Amino acid sequence: MSCVRTRFAPSPTGFMHVGNLRTALYAWLLARSQNGRFILRIEDTDRARYVDNAVEVIYATLERAGLDHDEGPDAGGDFGPYVQSERKELYGKYAKELVARGGAYYCFCEKHEDSGEEETPHAGGCPGHCGELSAAEVEKKIASGAPWVIRQRVPRDGATTFTDCVYGEITIENKVLDDQILLKSDGMPTYNFANVIDDHLMQITHVVRGSEYLSSTPKYNMLYRAFGWEIPQYVHLPLIMGRDAEGNISKLSKRHGSVSFENLVAEGYLPEAIVNYIALLGWSPKSDRELFTLTELAEAFQLTGLNKSSAVFDYGKLRWMNSEYIKALAPEKFIEMARPFADVAGTPLESAWDKIAALLQSRTEILSEIPEKIAFLRALPDYGIELFDNKKSKCNAETAKAVLTETIPQFAALSEFTLEAVNGIAATYAQKHEVKLGQPMWAIRIALAGQTVTPGGAGDIAGILGKEESLRRLDLALKKLN
């Protein structure tokens, strides 16, 4: 049993937060890099939060991200069931055993109302003194039908120390630990209990989770000890933060933008890019390399590369990384992937899509920005003649007028608007008048596009627009300049 076993234990809430995905990624990476096993467990003990279809979202996300699991509800395995709601009896049994061992007690108090200055054994514990009830009293209360929960009995004295693979040795005074609820009144376990039972039963060797669990880990260890079980290795991960409009930083959440995997994909980020990016948020390969495939990540992964401090999610860098992945795509692949985003189906642009896509590939950071990039092809924007001013190309309204006046008849005489033909006219003009090629090029491109930044040059655009529309736009520009 020296084999590394890690797990990813999401709650079916309907979407996959990138923080959770990163946790899954590191757990997967740890397992794969050690030739271990990666287990998927569904933590659905909170009936109130259950969302239909949420489990499918989890499967789909893991699959698209490339994180395959060896055991799980759908994959099977020797330690099932892998869905906590199906393990309900098990937790009840262990909770009662824990009570018998003295590590927990029945509590009959009402749900927490936060009445202020209660005299509680610990911060946030049982408000009454249920832990002091005799066995006979407890039995009587249960028999009377009073609702109950089972709470962990945490000692007031002493301190608990544990070692985390990332954070090192951590000591917490027992008196600040609360008598947390292990078994809820509906008979379901809380996360705090279920994860200990399941991690032990499923023989998880490395518990990989967010650092928000750091301060409650001593309570879990008390549970392991009370049962006489071996405590797993802990790998607590730094949190992913987000920055809000005011510049305040906090745990990344919906108010920071798109934070779920499916959101990001819908915006046109490629799954591979997302995975690559989040892998580097809190972990470093200790080299300057930044672009990794999943397989390469598994080869490079080392626990020592994990960072302690939280990391701010930077959409800007993700965009850059995404653009790298887009550029690396085979052209045919890009044409196919970008088409649904471009929304050209059924429009005159559809037949030119392959050509447009070819121009777009090196100019696209996220797929969802494509419509705005090509909007000028559908309709000429309303523009002012100041766009013809460009120092570098030595172009202005004056020279543009000269260019258009002379070249429009030549364009009109063209039988076909190919890139070569259009560029040829511009080149001839430049040669004849001894000006930079940029001068006619700039003028023609602005006339064609009505905006300064365009995907592709004058010839490209003319080729897509076609003769009729190009001529119309050139004429219009000349009118503006007159």
Added chain:
RNA sequence: GUCUCCGUCGUCUAGAGGCCUAGGACAUCGGGUUUUCAUCCCGGCAACACGGGUUCGACUCCCGUCGGAGAUGCCA
């Protein structure tokens, strides 16, 4: 409030006492290539939170301060 953790360029990070006049990447600024836009190439700006120690020597070790985050749920 209490407890825990964290603190290198704006952001992600390298750095495990001398290799650091602190390296890389994103962003940003400037230049070049290109038929214009982009790609691509080159260069600039930019950080060890602060104060004490320890040491011949500290970004690296210790203490304190300040700052940030997390936890404190019959949520996970």
